[in-house]
Amino acid sequence: xxxxxxxxxxxxxxxxxxxxxxxxxxxxxxxxxxxxxxxxxxxxxxxxxxxxxxxxxxxxxxxxxxxxxxxxxxxxxxxxxxxxxxxxxxxxxxxxxxxxxxxxxxxxxxxxxxxxxxxxxxxxxxxxxxxxxxxxxxxxxxxxxxxxxxxxxxxxxxxxxxxxxxxxxxxxxxxxxxxxxxxxxxxxxxxxxxxxxxxxxxxxxxxxxxxxxxxxxxxxxxxxxxxxx
Numbered sequence: 597x598x599x600x601x602x603x604x605x606x607x608x609x610x611x612x613x614x615x616x617x618x619x620x621x622x623x624x625x626x627x628x629x630x631x632x633x634x635x636x637x638x639x640x641x642x643x644x645x646x647x648x649x650x651x652x653x654x655x656x657x658x659x660x661x662x663x664x665x666x667x668x669x670x671x672x673x674x675x676x677x678x679x680x681x682x683x684x685x686x687x688x689x690x691x692x693x694x695x696x697x698x699x700x701x702x703x704x705x706x707x708x709x710x711x712x713x714x715x716x717x718x719x720x721x722x723x724x725x726x727x728x729x730x731x732x733x734x735x736x737x738x739x740x741x742x743x744x745x746x747x748x749x750x751x752x753x754x755x756x757x758x759x760x761x762x763x764x765x766x767x768x769x770x771x772x773x774x775x776x777x778x779x780x781x782x783x784x785x786x787x788x789x790x791x792x793x794x795x796x797x798x799x800x801x802x803x804x805x806x807x808x809x810x811x812x813x814x815x816x817x818x819x820x821x822x823x824x825x
Contacts, residue, residue: 672727
C-alpha cells in the first residue's frame with residue numbers, strides 16, 4: 597500500500613505542478629538573455645545645466661514555455677512595467693523566437709515607443725495574444741535590474757548671439773552685418789530699439805545675458821538699462 601500511496605501522491609503533485617506552472621519570460625539584448633541593464637546619464641553644470649539620458653536600443657523579449665502556436669500574423673506580445681506603467685507592444689512569431697525589438701529609457705510613466713524603467717529592480721507582466729481576437733495564449737511575470745551610471749560634465753554655450761527688436765514690439769531679429777542691423781533699425785517706430793545678447797545651449801535653450809534699451813540721444817553710446825545674468 598505504501599508504494600501505491602507514494603505513487604498517487606507523486607502523480608497528484610505532478611498534475612498540480614503542470615496546472616500551475618508559471619510561464620517564463622526573458623529579456624534579450626542583441627539576442628542574448630540578460631537579467632540586468634545599465635543606462636548612462638550625464639548631469640550637466642555650468643552655463644547650460646540639465647541632464648541627458650542615453651537610451652538602450654535593440655532589446656527584445658521571449659517567452660519560453662508556451663506550446664507551439666503555429667503561424668499567426670496577428671500575434672503580439674505586450675510587456676508592461678509595473679513600476680512605471682510604461683509598456684511595449686511588439687510583433688511575436690512563436691515559441692523560441694524573440695519579439696520585434698524595442699528601446700528602453702529611464703522614466704516614471706509611459707513614453708511613446710520607449711519602454712520606461714527606473715533604477716533598481718523593475719517588475720513586469722507580459723502576455724502573448726492575438727490582437728484581432730484578443731485571445732491570450734500565455735502570460736507571466738518577469739523582472740530586470742536596472743543600473744544607472746551617472747557622470748558629471750560642464751557645458752558652456754554653443755554660441756552667443758545678439759538679437760534686436762523694436763521697443764514695444766514682439767518680433768525679434770537676428771543680424772549678422774552692420775548693414776542688416778541698420779535696415780532693421782530704420783523700421784523701428786520712434787527710433788527706439790532693444791538689443792539682447794543671448795547664450796545658446798546645444799539643446800536650443802536660450803539664456804538672455806544682457807538687454808539694452810537704446811534711445812536716439814544715446815545711439816552713439818549704448819546705454820544699458822537692464823542686465824540679466
